[in-house]
Amino acid sequence: MPAGTRQVAGFSGDQLVNAAHIMGAAADLKLPVAAQILGVQAAIGESTLKVIDQGDAAGPDSRGLFQQRANGAWGSYKDRMDPHTSATNFFKALQRVKGWQDLEPTEAIHRVQSNADPNHYTPFRAPAAAIVKALSGADLGDIDANGTCPDTAATVIGDLGSGQWTSPLPGATITSGFGGRACPAGASCNVNTTEHKGVDLAGGTGTDVLAPTDMKITVAEQGQGWKAGYGTYVIAQQVDKPGLVFEFHHMVHGSLKVSPGDTVAAGTPLGTVGTTGNSTGVHLHFQVASPGTPAGQPTFKHVIDPTPILKAKGVL
Incomplete structure (x- = not known):
């Protein structure tokens, strides 16, 4: 079933299409599934997986899936409003975070996004993992919300x-x-x-x-x-x-x-x-x-x- 016609974890339509763009951007950079989950998690926390053409009081110039600022770090307005390009820029910034794979997911995202609350992204981890599992088309088995295979x-x-x-x-x-x-x-x-x-x-x-x-x-x-x-x-x-x-x-x-x-x-x-x-x-x-x-x-x-x-x- 195409991403745009299903519902996963309360998300559907263009939201899942945008999640697929995020996953594709991570795959293009040869990043693991853990990064795909982080990217979707970040976008849920910033925009509920919608390409938003507006910011908020803290960042009135923020735009797009990741609410990226017009400060030169995230490309042009067109770049920030494009799901694949904005996700690519998010992942390139994530790769510059030393040891991002070993950080708690919300902290890894925070170091890219600089949210006022470093724990802001925590409640979006489970739906992000569900979306990535559903859209990947693969059996990810015991991969948890961090994108790792947990031991017991x-x-x-x-x-x-x-x-x-x-x-x-x-x-x-x-x-x-x-x-x-x-x-x-x-x-x-x-x-x-x-x-x-x-x-x-x-x-x-x-x-x-x-x-x-x-x-x-x-x-x-x-x-x-x-x-x-x-x-x-x-x-x-x-x-x-x-x-x-x-x-x-x-x-x-x-x-x-x-x-x-x-x-x-x-x-x-x-x-x-x-x-x-x-x-x-x-x-x-x-x-x-x-x-x-x-x-x-x-x-x-x-x-x-x-x-x-x-x-x-x-x-x-």
């Missing part, structure tokens, strides 16, 4: 290594699980529901956050800029196979007991559980990413549910 705990749980394990917050209980959830009361969310990329472990003030297994510290800092929501946080990679990547958020500022480059054993204190960053109470946000995920920056791709891993090791 089941794919790694059978080979978690022989090293010692402990709870990252002994005696704690899970107060918020992995996956979709309502925005916590008092938290800052741009939509009413969010995708929780880890688990929240409740613990008393002053409790040490511990290394769950032998691991190498790659990041240990107080979050700044778009990472400020993490508060004081640590990222580390499992030393033993399979090489999981761990994140620990919301620790007390100034409490870190480790530094990047340190290799620590299971049970080593990392810092003190707290409520820094985008947090509504004292707790540890514990996040796990599958083997092969870059450990030198916050991990968004290939996050997996930590709960069955901790249970398999008998520490939860």
Whole structure:
């Protein structure tokens, strides 16, 4: 069925034709499906996939699918109003964003579009993925909204290594699980529901956050800029196979007991559980990413549910 005669995720007609132009522009540049989804996601957030011949109060000279400004960076008026050309220029700008593939989708788009709210594009990820899957004509299987094939705990749980394990917050209980959830009361969310990329472990003030297994510290800092929501946080990679990547958020500022480059054993204190960053109470946000995920920056791709891993090791 042609793109113009079907409906996908609430979009139809010229909207899907424009999405097809965006996908084609990415394909012409030999970019992966992840880029196609980002492009459609951006255009939904900017114009609901319509070629708009007007701007808004913040950018009265903005035009087209991507609301590109008349500042010389996006070509002529004709270029900005042409779906394929404007998408091509979006993708060329995306390619200049270092490590765009490893950024959270809304952040990657924000670095191109410079929206006042870097989280503006988050709610458009799922419909963008649905559109790309529907229009591609291919079975994309388990490709998720990021355009990646997500791992699950089941794919790694059978080979978690022989090293010692402990709870990252002994005696704690899970107060918020992995996956979709309502925005916590008092938290800052741009939509009413969010995708929780880890688990929240409740613990008393002053409790040490511990290394769950032998691991190498790659990041240990107080979050700044778009990472400020993490508060004081640590990222580390499992030393033993399979090489999981761990994140620990919301620790007390100034409490870190480790530094990047340190290799620590299971049970080593990392810092003190707290409520820094985008947090509504004292707790540890514990996040796990599958083997092969870059450990030198916050991990968004290939996050997996930590709960069955901790249970398999008998520490939860």
